[in-house]
């Protein structure tokens with residue numbers, strides 16, 4: 001099956017700083033892929049490229065086969081994401097935000113209330129349904145961001161550290177939601193620092209280091225943390241050897 005999300009040899013520099021250095025990945029429909037990496041590895045930058053927020057210096061990005069910076073409406077309606085600030089209006093209540101998110105993604109008026117109610121219950125936000133988003137705790141605000149990203153049952157889902165502020169119950173709910181979307185055929189790309197969580201939710205884990213994918217890890221195998229650090233150290237020593245060869249040749 002063709003990939004729903006694709007980054008191919010993507011480079012991006014912020015001024016003189018190379019944040020992405022040839023990052024490539026692909027996510028197929030029905031698959032959950034997780035990116036793990038140290039702070040500053042380039043995960044968020046890669047997700048910003050995929051959500052059309054950032055045009056890379058070079059390389060190819062595709063969402064459902066289209067350029068994410070010029071996503072046609074029909075493709076945009078099939079995408080859900082939380083990268084950076086969630087698409088939430090602080091003045092609107094939780095229920096209102098969910099209905100607006102559903103409507104913006106093409107869910108018709110009749111179905112938007114039931115879709116909003118269902119995802120509200122799913123993420124245990126029912127008690128806050130009539131509370132303005134600005135009054136939510138950090139964790140409940142994060143739940144709302146995720147809820148707004150999935151209310152329209154997207155076929156592509158991109159989530160940047162979706163459980164960073166969640167309590168253990170919230171982590172389980174988001175995990176179940178992600179697996180459910182994938183079971184329904186969605187392609188899911190998620191970044192996380194929680195290796196235990198990644199091991200539970202992902203079909204494949206990509207180690208991102210120095211702005212590129214340096215290896216793939218089987219989430220089911222033992223010692224995910226050690227295998228991740230082995231990949232990082234191997235990438236660092238390969239980089240140091242290459243730099244030394246270049247110096248010697250000069």
Ligand SMILES: Nc1ncnc2c1ncn2[C@@H]1O[C@H](COP(=O)(O)OP(=O)(O)OP(=O)(O)O)[C@@H](O)[C@H]1O
Pocket residue numbers: 014017018019037038039040041042043044045046
């Ligand atoms: N707008 C920006 N301007 C300048 N540099 C940036 C900008 N955004 C990111 N960077 C730099 O690009 C590199 C990659 O950042 P990015 O946020 O993608 O990392 P990350 O893997 O998501 O890190 P973290 O795990 O800390 O969230 C970092 O060195 C960061 O400082």
